[in-house]
Amino acid sequence: MNATFDPHAEHAGHRTHESNQSLWLLVIAPTIWATHFLASYVTAAVYCAKFAPADGSLATVRWAIAGYTIAALIGIAVTAWFGWRRQRYGTPEDVHIDTPLVRHRFLGTATLLLSMLSTVATLYTAMTVIFLGDCS
């Protein structure tokens, strides 16, 4: 492999270097949403099928989903903060130029945007137990 391929590249320890990047960063927040969604669904479905009291009250599930939601939102917020830091990294410069810094900031922006979407989707999921109180 030719080390001089990219004359604008920094040394490998630098924060914007390719070895410090990953596409996995983008999918963390949506994965948290998916986990939250699945956990809420499974909890509610199993509870209603197996453990619900005679009146079908969802009180236990409500507390569980509240807990999941807080955990998920914290996770998404941390991811968003990582994204935000990347997006703001470095000094403002001419974004027309193709550099590792621009790519670094792009991945930050995409992570931040996906975190925002995941927050909205997670809140939508959580809202269901505000309105529904039993298994009917």
Place this chain on the structure above:
Amino acid sequence: MTFEPEPFAERPALVPPLAAAPPLEVQRAQEERLLNVWKSPAGWRYWSDVNNTSVGLWYLVTTCGFFLFGGILALIIRVQLAVPNNDFVSANTYHQVFTLHGSVMMFLFAVPILEAFSVYILPAMTGARDLPFPRLSAYGFWCFLFGGVFVCISIFFNMAPRGGWFMYPPLTTAYQQDVGADIWLLGLTFIEISSLALAVELIVGVLKCRPPGMRVNLMPLYAWYILVVAVMIVFAFPPLIAGDVLLEMERAFDWPFFDPARGGDPLLWQHLFWIFGHPEVYIVFLPSVALVAMIVPTFARRPLIGYGWIVLAAVGTGFLSFGLWVHHMFTTGLPGITLALFSAASQAVAVPTGVQIFCFLATVMAGRVAWSAAMMFIVGGLATFIIGGLTGVMIALVPFDFQAHDSYFIVGHLHYVLVGGTIFPIVGGIYYYYPLARSKALSERLGKTAFWLMTIGFNITFFPMHITGLWGMPRRVYTYAAGRGFEELNLLSTVGAFVLASGFAIVLWDILRPKRKQPLIKRNPWNAGTLDWAGRVPTMNWGIRSIPEIDGRYPLWEQPNLLRDIDEGRYFLPDAEEGLRETLVTSVIDARPEQCLRVAGPSYMPFIAAAFTAGFFILATFYYWLLATTSGIAAVVMLIAWAWRGTGAIPEKRAKDIGLGVTLPLYRSGPASVGWWAMFITMLGDFTAFMSLVFGYFFYWTSRDGFPPDPLTGPGTFWPLVGGGLLLAAWVATVVARYANRRERAAGMYMALLVAVVLALAGSLALFAGPWTTGLNPTEHVYPATVWVLVGWTILHVLLGVLMLVFCAARRAAGKLTSEYDADIVNVLLYWHFLALTAAITVAVVAGFPLVA
């Protein structure tokens, strides 16, 4: 909104091309060698070709053929429904017609045409000479052709499936005992496998085969969408395959998965089908939006606004679309809280879907739009899609869905979504890309006429269905009584359908009409900015003359002299000195060159392997078990021969100079190699199918009493634990074999492989002994059937794993696998990692769960 570069801004090149062109005679010699290496075989040997332009073209033509077939079925439906109490076709035929119409359009047209488009244009867009596994594309194509024809011709023998495109049991088990449902299950399962093969190809193509310098933030948006869609296929299709396995086991061997009398539950099929079926909608929609994202900037004559937001939309939609499946099951009596959760996610998915539409609108408004036929289809498609999207938000509301479910309102909604979101953009894409493939233009005049006929015809056909639906007309009825107010609207729909069909006929004529006298197009006829238009006119089979370094999202607009430098061979890989097909492999994030990949050339092996694979599935449909098994074994033998002869060849030298002072290795193994990624992605899909079966186990636990039965009948804990232990030991032995090989200890490696094979076979036997010795009878109740399915799945995978171990030993003995060139065993080990996980979960579930339940 993120800031976007000004259009046409020039970018400084990171790696300048050669300062001067090579002498003319050198260029000529290079071109001749390239042409020779990449030329398609002549005569009847043409069908052994594997080049992406050939396979992509066959694929496109075949999918369009299936589309026409599905369209004719649609017209039959409309003629039958034109007047009340019609007897144009019988009820039985009508059921076959609408089932086949839906199945053909979804499985044989919508998904494959987008893969076909990608096979054709993705390499062009990413400056690759071919996809990384050309023979896999060819295998996928042939499987698709055989399976598709098999499913379609069944109607001419009055044997077609007639359970609707989602094949709900018990209709398709207890009430339709004929072969139709088997044709659907086996014929389409086999096509799903070919879709998965292509998904693997496209993921690796996007991530690892881009031109140098095309960082992830510079990829054409098409590549982003295709990446998301291909990943979705990997996770969405396996649940359906798992469902197909269960349903076919019930039909063929009477294992009662969906029979409530013996503990089964038909709702499990609905879950598995829709875990596939809803992402499927986005799997067919997103690639069409990908076409929109390529065509809009070209005709708006400016870069697309909101690149980052589109990436958000693509990735976000990909995720959220997996949280919607239950909205197809709102009327099945699930608890309200479940309905609410899925309704919420269905509302959320409208957010990213809307975001991308705003990006397109903004681009159109900010640019100076040239109204070509392609652009009209795109804009018309988006407008239509938005109407379908809005009715989609309506039926995502549970109370409204209760009212509209299974009525013609749904038929209207889904056609607005699919025709607007998929078919219009595809026709636009055909008008846009036809010149790329054939070097001749389609007629703008015919295109615009077709556009208006299709738009008007479409709305006349499908808009009234919303009203008939709300008035109470159920879907899938072969006729209706007079006097309910359905007559006029249905007749109107039928008239509209023929107007719509006339639009398609014009498009078809435009494609087929002789164009010999028509002049060749000029190069890059639309003045597009992306690399797909860098090809010469007439089209050359080599893909791209030399592979450029990319510095922006619209290199043809932004990089000065790019075409000249590509043409004169001033960039990478301008030659094929060794007479082998080569393309570049680059890193995932920044596309730094990592390997010069030698890709496979023409071969009949994919065709033959596909023919035997088809033989297995088709013969099994008619329960010819002996012939089917023989054909299946022949397919496996063929696949082994293909792997032996066609993959992992040790190159004649370590590295190769690809030009501009860059020298790259010719062989990589492990995560740096494309083969490892292909194995990883395939196994993710395989593991998803397995997890769908595990989901089934827990589903029965929640939905039915007496699962697992009390007192427990089997499979006990002893044999499953022994089996699991032996299989994990076999896995450890495989790890040892891999290290022994790397340390150049051949004897140790053979020993470890032998131990692994013995342990694996013993482990399978022990696993088998669990349900066998406890006398679990799979036809008696759903519990033994579920245990047997999990155990059987694991054993089948162990047997495959054993074959792979033997293959590695043989490769080492033949000198095709060495301590340095060890991709084979590294990939096999990756398979075994997944296998170990599968075995561990199987044992934990079948032996462990009954203890805690």
